[in-house]
Amino acid sequence: MTAVPLPYRVVSNRPETTDTRTLTLRPVGEALPAFAPGQFAMLYAFGVGEIPVSVAGLQDGALTHTLRGVGAVSRALCAVRPGTQVGVRGPFGTGWDLPAATGRDLLVVAGGIGLAPLRPLVQAALSTPRNHGRLNILIGARTPEDLLYRSEPDAWGRPYCGMTVDRAGPEWTGHVGVVTTLLDQAAFTPHETTAFVCGPEVMIRATGRELLHRGVPAQHIRVSLERNMHCATGHCGHCQLGPLLLCRDGPVVGYDRAEPLLAVREL
Amino acid sequence: MKPTGLLAALPEGPRERLMELGREVSFPAGARIFEEGGRADHFWVIRDGGVNLDIHVPGRRSAVVETLGAGRLLGWSWLCPPHQWHLGAEATSPVHAWEFDASEVLALCERDPELDHALLTYVVEVIGRRLRAARTRLLDLYGPYGSGSPG
Amino acid sequence: MPSATAPPDADSTACVLDLEGIEALVRELRARGRTVIGPTARDGAIVLAELESADELPYGWGVELEAGYYRMKRRTDAMAFAHSAGPQSWKNFLHPERARQWTADRAPDGGMTVRAERPEPTSFAFLGVRPCDLRAIQIQDRVMIGGRHRDDAYEERRTGAFLIVVECVEPGATCFCVSMGTGPAAQPGYDLALTEVLDDSGHRFLARAGTEEGAEILESLPHRPADDITRTRAREDVEAAAGRMGRTMPDVDLRALLAGTLDAERWNDVAARCLTCGNCTMACPTCFCTTTEDVTDLTGDHAERWRRWESCYDMDFTHLPGGSVRSTGRSRYRQWLTHKLGTWWDQFDSSGCVGCGRCIVWCPVAIDITEEAHALHQESLEPQAETKGEAS
Numbered sequence: 001m002t003a004v005p006l007p008y009r010v011v012s013n014r015p016e017t018t019d020t021r022t023l024t025l026r027p028v029g030e031a032l033p034a035f036a037p038g039q040f041a042m043l044y045a046f047g048v049g050e051i052p053v054s055v056a057g058l059q060d061g062a063l064t065h066t067l068r069g070v071g072a073v074s075r076a077l078c079a080v081r082p083g084t085q086v087g088v089r090g091p092f093g094t095g096w097d098l099p100a101a102t103g104r105d106l107l108v109v110a111g112g113i114g115l116a117p118l119r120p121l122v123q124a125a126l127s128t129p130r131n132h133g134r135l136n137i138l139i140g141a142r143t144p145e146d147l148l149y150r151s152e153p154d155a156w157g158r159p160y161c162g163m164t165v166d167r168a169g170p171e172w173t174g175h176v177g178v179v180t181t182l183l184d185q186a187a188f189t190p191h192e193t194t195a196f197v198c199g200p201e202v203m204i205r206a207t208g209r210e211l212l213h214r215g216v217p218a219q220h221i222r223v224s225l226e227r228n229m230h231c232a233t234g235h236c237g238h239c240q241l242g243p244l245l246l247c248r249d250g251p252v253v254g255y256d257r258a259e260p261l262l263a264v265r266e267l
Numbered sequence: 268m269k270p271t272g273l274l275a276a277l278p279e280g281p282r283e284r285l286m287e288l289g290r291e292v293s294f295p296a297g298a299r300i301f302e303e304g305g306r307a308d309h310f311w312v313i314r315d316g317g318v319n320l321d322i323h324v325p326g327r328r329s330a331v332v333e334t335l336g337a338g339r340l341l342g343w344s345w346l347c348p349p350h351q352w353h354l355g356a357e358a359t360s361p362v363h364a365w366e367f368d369a370s371e372v373l374a375l376c377e378r379d380p381e382l383d384h385a386l387l388t389y390v391v392e393v394i395g396r397r398l399r400a401a402r403t404r405l406l407d408l409y410g411p412y413g414s415g416s417p418g
Numbered sequence: 419m420p421s422a423t424a425p426p427d428a429d430s431t432a433c434v435l436d437l438e439g440i441e442a443l444v445r446e447l448r449a450r451g452r453t454v455i456g457p458t459a460r461d462g463a464i465v466l467a468e469l470e471s472a473d474e475l476p477y478g479w480g481v482e483l484e485a486g487y488y489r490m491k492r493r494t495d496a497m498a499f500a501h502s503a504g505p506q507s508w509k510n511f512l513h514p515e516r517a518r519q520w521t522a523d524r525a526p527d528g529g530m531t532v533r534a535e536r537p538e539p540t541s542f543a544f545l546g547v548r549p550c551d552l553r554a555i556q557i558q559d560r561v562m563i564g565g566r567h568r569d570d571a572y573e574e575r576r577t578g579a580f581l582i583v584v585e586c587v588e589p590g591a592t593c594f595c596v597s598m599g600t601g602p603a604a605q606p607g608y609d610l611a612l613t614e615v616l617d618d619s620g621h622r623f624l625a626r627a628g629t630e631e632g633a634e635i636l637e638s639l640p641h642r643p644a645d646d647i648t649r650t651r652a653r654e655d656v657e658a659a660a661g662r663m664g665r666t667m668p669d670v671d672l673r674a675l676l677a678g679t680l681d682a683e684r685w686n687d688v689a690a691r692c693l694t695c696g697n698c699t700m701a702c703p704t705c706f707c708t709t710t711e712d713v714t715d716l717t718g719d720h721a722e723r724w725r726r727w728e729s730c731y732d733m734d735f736t737h738l739p740g741g742s743v744r745s746t747g748r749s750r751y752r753q754w755l756t757h758k759l760g761t762w763w764d765q766f767d768s769s770g771c772v773g774c775g776r777c778i779v780w781c782p783v784a785i786d787i788t789e790e791a792h793a794l795h796q797e798s799l800e801p802q803a804e805t806k807g808e809a810s
Binding site: 086245 | 534708748
Binding site: 111176 | 272317319327328330331332333334336337338339359399400403404406407408409410411
């Protein structure tokens with residue numbers, strides 16, 4: 001269903017960090033078609049409005065979303081009580097397309113809340129280790145308290161998983177610095193690597209440049225982009241980025257297409 | 268061991284001439300390698316282990332501003348005046364490194380323009396990279412409104 | 419939308435309708451339950467409105483157009499369609515300004531029921547669709563129902579619409595359909611095509627059918643066989659119109675031109691004039707952008723989702739948590755023009771401009787899309803200025 005939201009029940013709404021919450025939703029009746037990692041849903045807070053939110057988890061037929069309350073709708077969604085219902089439309093947009101990276105080393109680079117859309121990709125990659133080469137997960141956050149899903153990376157275990165923060169507190173014994181500095185620790189053969197990058201646009205550009213410099217082919221750097229979105233069905237015109245309609249041609253785009261577009265100011 | 272970082276950046280000839288000046292050292296976890304304000308007369312290339320760069324803040328634990336790992340250059344203040352460390356460095360795990368005496372290296376560079384150029388180019392690249400990273404972090408990108416203010 | 423059956427050979431259906439035939443046409447369409455929309459003269463403009471009879475057509479009215487200028491003027495003859503695009507277009511009916519999309523109700527237990535808005539079955543007949551506007555309808559078709567997600571309400575209205583194209587014999591000073599390849603002759607996609615002819619032999623219309631339904635309706639009207647004089651006169655008038663376009667676009671690949679001039683100095687020039695009022699987007703027959711409004715009643719348990727037209731000139735159009743992406747007028751004008759002439763190709767495989775000239779006429783500061791395109795073309799021919807400090 002893409003035109004009208006389907007009711008989903010809020011199964012849980014737990015704090016993820018000080019300013020983000022993770023909602024788990026289950027269909028009340030009819031369920032939406034399956035989402036692929038990297039795709040997004042339009043979440044409707046009753047009477048307030050709708051916003052695009054990537055799926056952050058896809059287990060057992062539930063939809064998991066992690067969001068930060070920065071606007072009227074996201075604040076309303078962050079405040080929903082378990083048991084109440086929200087509207088969901090989707091799935092929309094391009095996914096990360098893990099199958100296209102079959103046989104290649106995987107480099108997952110997340111900045112801040114950008115880890116949320118990458119989480120189902122990591123879970124998919126962990127469940128099919130034989131389909132690809134080495135898995136590397138690089139996570140950057142503002143402070144140690146802002147790291148999402150803190151209990152999970154330990155369970156991810158086997159692959160290289162590095163975390164770094166911009167500002168360390170006294171308890172932090174890990175890396176301090178931008179996320180690209182973790183690339184030195186990652187194990188990958190650049191021209192045989194597919195990178196999946198999500199975070200603020202400045203972080204995407206900095207990471208894209210660094211990966212290109214290291215020899216990862218531009219079309220194998222998959223980045224997830226964000227623009228204003230109202231309909232998610234290609235009809236409202238808001239999410240244009242030059243030739244792209246990000247709800248349709250994105251949000252995940254090859255860096256070969258994204259780089260020249262991101263270089264134009266106010267495109 | 269496969270050369271990384273500085274050693275990978277240098278052509279073979281200059282690298283070998285530089286390595287003749289290097290000596291293998293190690294630091295236990297927790298060791299202070301240098302202190303802010305101290306005389307910058309050495310530098311290191313980390314082989315393995317981690318090093319925190321920190322700034323002393325009265326009344327609290329030192330603020331860690333960056334961590335360095337295998338292959339990375341530790342210290343560049345030896346290259347130019349005032350030859351003083353601007354940060355402190357502490358091993359966060361057992362560190363193995365090649366240690367270089369700055370005055371020996373600078374003397375070699377005077378005689379060896381090829382090494383001089385390659386080394387300087389590398390150090391400038393490192394400084395540039397750290398400057399870009401610092402500027403990026405200044406933006407507080409991962410904050411609630413990215414680098415902007417709530418609109 | 420034309421019926422799925424093979425359209426009849428238009429020429430074999432050619433016949434001549436006189437004014438009585440046009441009256442009968444409106445009567446017949448109404449008798450078939452269609453809401454007939456056509457041009458009328460009201461409020462100082464040619465306005466598209468429901469016709470109860472063909473008497474309401476603007477017989478004897480013409481228009482005087484220029485950039486930022488629109489005046490109706492009396493003609494010396496009684497032509498009904500000798501005027502070009504007015505302030506509205508058919509999108510006002512097919513893709514209305516404001517529409518409810520769904521309603522939602524919340525039960526005391528927190529449960530939510532969402533009901534899609536069922537569009538009222540509509541059966542429009544559009545009388546007097548200019549060839550450029552026929553193309554505009556086809557362009558909006560691609561946007562609204564040509565992709566993976568179809569807009570049901572649009573499809574409902576569009577599928578039911580019967581299109582009567584009237585070829586252009588009197589282009590306006592702001593017209594450039596020839597440059598855009600959309601007119602002044604009718605191109606496929608119509609149910610009926612008419613060419614208005616007025617000479618010593620009388621006031622009449624050369625009519626052709628493009629669909630079975632068109633042929634059937636034509637057959638039911640008082641008509642006579644197409645005579646050579648009428649055929650020739652109709653063809654010559656349309657050909658002459660092609661030679662009297664008030665404007666042209668530069669004869670280059672506009673998509674490539676716009677893709678290559680994102681940094682042009684010209685954008686600063688036009689931004690200094692543009693008020694970012696969005697009039698061009700409202701008047702444009704292909705502009706489709708919308709925003710959504712969510713409202714509740716006083717109880718808070720009944721909510722509605724409305725969709726209304728929005729303009730890419732609105733500051734909030736590109737709002738993100740950190741602010742608007744296109745915060746300057748320069749970037750918003752550039753977005754509109756590059757989309758219209760350039761990136762529309764990437765998105766929907768056609769130009770977004772049909773050469774109707776509405777954006778020129780209804781711009782309060784007389785910005786002319788063709789003039790801007792020519793200026794960009796000129797600038798693209800100039801040697802690239804290097805960015806250097808000036809010697810002092």
